Each structure stands twice: as structure tokens, then as C-alpha cells.
Amino acid sequence: MGLATSLGALGSACELRVGDRLDAGVPGVRSFTQLEQTVFVPSCGKSNCHSGAPPPLAPMSLEAGRAYDALVSVPSTQAPGLERVTPGAPERSYLVAKLRGTAAQVSSVGTRMPLGTEPLSETDLADIEAWIARGAPREE
Numbered sequence: 001m002g003l004a005t006s007l008g009a010l011g012s013a014c015e016l017r018v019g020d021r022l023d024a025g026v027p028g029v030r031s032f033t034q035l036e037q038t039v040f041v042p043s044c045g046k047s048n049c050h051s052g053a054p055p056p057l058a059p060m061s062l063e064a065g066r067a068y069d070a071l072v073s074v075p076s077t078q079a080p081g082l083e084r085v086t087p088g089a090p091e092r093s094y095l096v097a098k099l100r101g102t103a104a105q106v107s108s109v110g111t112r113m114p115l116g117t118e119p120l121s122e123t124d125l126a127d128i129e130a131w132i133a134r135g136a137p138r139e140e
Contacts, residue, residue, distance in 0.1 A: 029130040031140045032068060039124050040067045043114045060084070071095060072136045079107035087136040090129040099125060 030038065040062045060070035071085045076094040086092045097103040099120055104110025112119060134140075
């Protein structure tokens with residue numbers, strides 16, 4: 001194996017990833033507004049953790065009208081080198097790791113969200129990942 005091949009393999013092995021890239025064409029996907037209304041607000045934005053300005057326990061508000069600006073293209077405070085949501089890249093979005101319970105692989109704060117409740121359904125997770133893969137648009 002040549003030096004260039006070895007360096008290329010090393011570089012790809014060191015890349016921070018939180019999961020495999022998903023196809024943006026997954027059927028049944030929801031827009032951000034739909035995700036905000038059906039997932040983020042009821043599961044996160046109504047808790048003491050992610051409500052308020054600023055929230056008392058979490059680094060961002062996930063209340064209606066605030067969630068998008070708190071998530072998209074915002075650097076994670078818990079996982080340096082990752083954004084909370086990286087448009088077009090669910091595999092590099094810290095939100096996905098937090099929701100899937102894999103954050104400990106990329107951060108010292110490995111707590112799965114939503115905290116203290118059942119994990120989100122696979123449908124909810126797939127729709128969030130597909131929205132991110134489509135570029136995390138505010139409106140579609």
C-alpha cells in the first residue's frame with residue numbers, strides 16, 4: 001500500500017461520523033415545520049430542559065419558532081467539530097447522535113435524548129435524518 005493510500009485511509013478513519021448517510025428520497029418524510037410540531041415541541045420543547053429563553057438546563061430552546069435557529073448550522077457545545085445539524089449530512093449531525101443514543105462515540109456527554117422518556121420512534125428518527133439529508137430546509 002502506498003503512502004497516499006495509507007494517508008487517505010487514515011484520514012477517513014479519523015473523520016467524526018455519527019451514522020451512515022441516508023438517502024434523501026425516503027418516502028413519508030416530514031418538513032421541518034411538521035417535525036417541529038410533531039416531534040421537537042412535544043418531545044423536547046415542552047420540558048424544563050429545552051424551553052425558555054434561555055432554557056434553564058439545556059444549551060438551546062426547542063420551542064416552536066426557536067428550534068430551527070437553535071439547531072441548524074450551530075456548532076455543538078458538547079461535541080467540538082460537529083454542528084447540531086449539518087445540512088445534507090445526518091451522519092455528521094450531533095442531533096442524530098443524541099437522539100439515537102450514540103453521542104458517547106463523539107462527545108463526553110453521551111446522554112440519549114429525549115431524557116427520561118422512551119426513545120423517539122424509528123419513523124421519527126428516519127424523518128429527522130431524511131430532513132437533514134435534504135439539506136435541513138426551513139421550509140419546503
